[in-house]
Amino acid sequence: xxxxxxxxxxxxxxxxxxxxxxxxxxxxxxxxxxxxxxxxxxxxxxxxxxxxxxxxxxxxx
Numbered sequence: 001x002x003x004x005x006x007x008x009x010x011x012x013x014x015x016x017x018x019x020x021x022x023x024x025x026x027x028x029x030x031x032x033x034x035x036x037x038x039x040x041x042x043x044x045x046x047x048x049x050x051x052x053x054x055x056x057x058x059x060x061x
Contacts, residue, residue, distance in 0.1 A: 024032050 022032075
């Protein structure tokens with residue numbers, strides 16, 4: 001468990017998550033694959049920028 005302090009305050013509540021499982025084939029599966037890849041890239045970039053701004057990691061030169 002992460003210790004709490006000013007930098008990592010205790011969360012007010014547990015995060016909620018919703019998960020939908022779908023079986024897709026053909027054109028629908030390809031569209032979903034592309035959409036998921038785009039979302040994962042955006043989240044990864046957002047996390048990297050956020051970490052770099054608050055100093056928890058350094059940006060690659």
